[in-house]
Amino acid sequence: MTVAEHSGLRTFKADLHLHTCLSPCGDWEMSPRDLILRCREAGLELIAVCDHNSAENAAAAMRAGQRTGLAVLPGMEVCTREEVHILALFEELDQALAMQAFVYAGLPGENQPEVFGYQVVANEDNEVVSENPRLLIGATQHSLEQVVHRTHALGGLSISAHVDRPANGIINQLGFIPPDLALDGVEVSYRVPLAQARQRFPMIGARACITSSDAHFLKEIGRAATTFRMAAASLREVGRALRAEQGRGVLS
Amino acid sequence: MNVREMRERFGLQAATGDKGLEREIRGGYCGDLLSEIMANAPQGCVWLTVQGHQNIVAVAVLREMAAVVLTGGRAPDEETVRKADQEGIPILIAAHSAYELAGRLHAAGVGNPDAA
Numbered sequence: 609m610t611v612a613e614h615s616g617l618r619t620f621k622a623d624l625h626l627h628t629c630l631s632p633c634g635d636w637e638m639s640p641r642d643l644i645l646r647c648r649e650a651g652l653e654l655i656a657v658c659d660h661n662s663a664e665n666a667a668a669a670m671r672a673g674q675r676t677g678l679a680v681l682p683g684m685e686v687c688t689r690e691e692v693h694i695l696a697l698f699e700e701l702d703q704a705l706a707m708q709a710f711v712y713a714g715l716p717g718e719n720q721p722e723v724f725g726y727q728v729v730a731n732e733d734n735e736v737v738s739e740n741p742r743l744l745i746g747a748t749q750h751s752l753e754q755v756v757h758r759t760h761a762l763g764g765l766s767i768s769a770h771v772d773r774p775a776n777g778i779i780n781q782l783g784f785i786p787p788d789l790a791l792d793g794v795e796v797s798y799r800v801p802l803a804q805a806r807q808r809f810p811m812i813g814a815r816a817c818i819t820s821s822d823a824h825f826l827k828e829i830g831r832a833a834t835t836f837r838m839a840a841a842s843l844r845e846v847g848r849a850l851r852a853e854q855g856r857g858v859l860s
Numbered sequence: 861m862n863v864r865e866m867r868e869r870f871g872l873q874a875a876t877g878d879k880g881l882e883r884e885i886r887g888g889y890c891g892d893l894l895s896e897i898m899a900n901a902p903q904g905c906v907w908l909t910v911q912g913h914q915n916i917v918a919v920a921v922l923r924e925m926a927a928v929v930l931t932g933g934r935a936p937d938e939e940t941v942r943k944a945d946q947e948g949i950p951i952l953i954a955a956h957s958a959y960e961l962a963g964r965l966h967a968a969g970v971g972n973p974d975a976a
Contacts, residue, residue, distance in 0.1 A: 689912075690911060690913045751913065751937055752913065753937070753939070779895060780893060780895045781893060781894065781895070782894045782895075782911075782913055782915040783894030783895045783897070783898045783915055783918070783919050784894075784915065784918070786913075786914060786915055
């Protein structure tokens with residue numbers, strides 16, 4: 609028995625950035641139920657649902673996850689007023705819905721489905737519940753610092769999304785990662801192997817780094833994932849792994 | 861034209877203190893993607909942007925700019941103002957759009973020797 613096994617730690621394959629059919633650029637095939645089934649097939653053990661500026665499909669995904677034994681964290685991909693994308697990840701649905709209320713309070717505009725795409729709220733049985741009328745593709749009026757601060761105040765983790773990307777990645781948008789920004793980690797897209805991330809993007813520095821699929825279509829699920837060593841598939845454990853506490857960590 | 865003259869001539873509002881107002885403006889640049897500004901903005905320019913995040917101060921210092929103007933009446937973040945005062949980078953607020961103010965600056969000879 610290794611030390612890690614002895615201490616109750618093991619590896620978990622996680623994808624902490626997935627969209628559903630609620631995201632205007634996400635396809636209807638990404639219903640909460642079918643998304644979960646595909647994630648199971650891909651061997652994932654922990655996922656987070658992060659639609660643009662909304663968590664309205666998180667509950668259905670969590671229920672679908674419970675049915676199949678896949679741990680699902682509620683989250684969202686918030687667009688700050690600097691047009692930087694930040695993942696806000698939570699343990700419990702009510703935390704994510706409180707974050708959503710904060711985001712909605714600073715999110716102007718109405719969606720035009722024929723231009724930006726449909727924003728479908730669905731239940732865990734693949735039934736359409738409603739269409740979200742907000743301009744989810746837009747930017748909030750909250751600053752990066754305000755979004756990170758609110759995420760933490762609600763008990764969540766704040767991860768700067770796809771920092772390698774020209775569109776809405778923090779490095780391209782702001783030139784560099786503000787040194788005093790209290791991020792819990794950064795994410796690189798599937799285009800960058802995690803092992804090369806720090807070398808290719810030195811601005812990541814010593815921050816914890818993960819990779820995710822950022823899937824908007826079923827076929828994109830599994831194109832990237834992060835292996836954590838931790839004690840359980842929970843937000844608390846992800847936080848401890850990002851901080852490399854007591855044998856936990858990001859492996860690959 | 862120096863920063864103070866620009867402020868008075870175009871009715872810009874000062875967001876920061878008196879430091880750097882005598883600096884000569886040697887050109888202009890517009891944009892909101894800070895990585896692009898870091899790579900391309902000319903030394904001594906006035907930079908027109910809607911980005912009010914504190915990172916604009918570091919970018920302005922790096923490129924040795926004369927001043928930053930936030931267009932469309934946008935206000936800088938509090939931390940941005942604090943850092944700008946520390947670094948002596950004047951930040952001004954214009955009610956005009958970047959397009960409109962850039963046109964007026966150019967017509968007034970900023971970065972445009974033909975107009976003088």
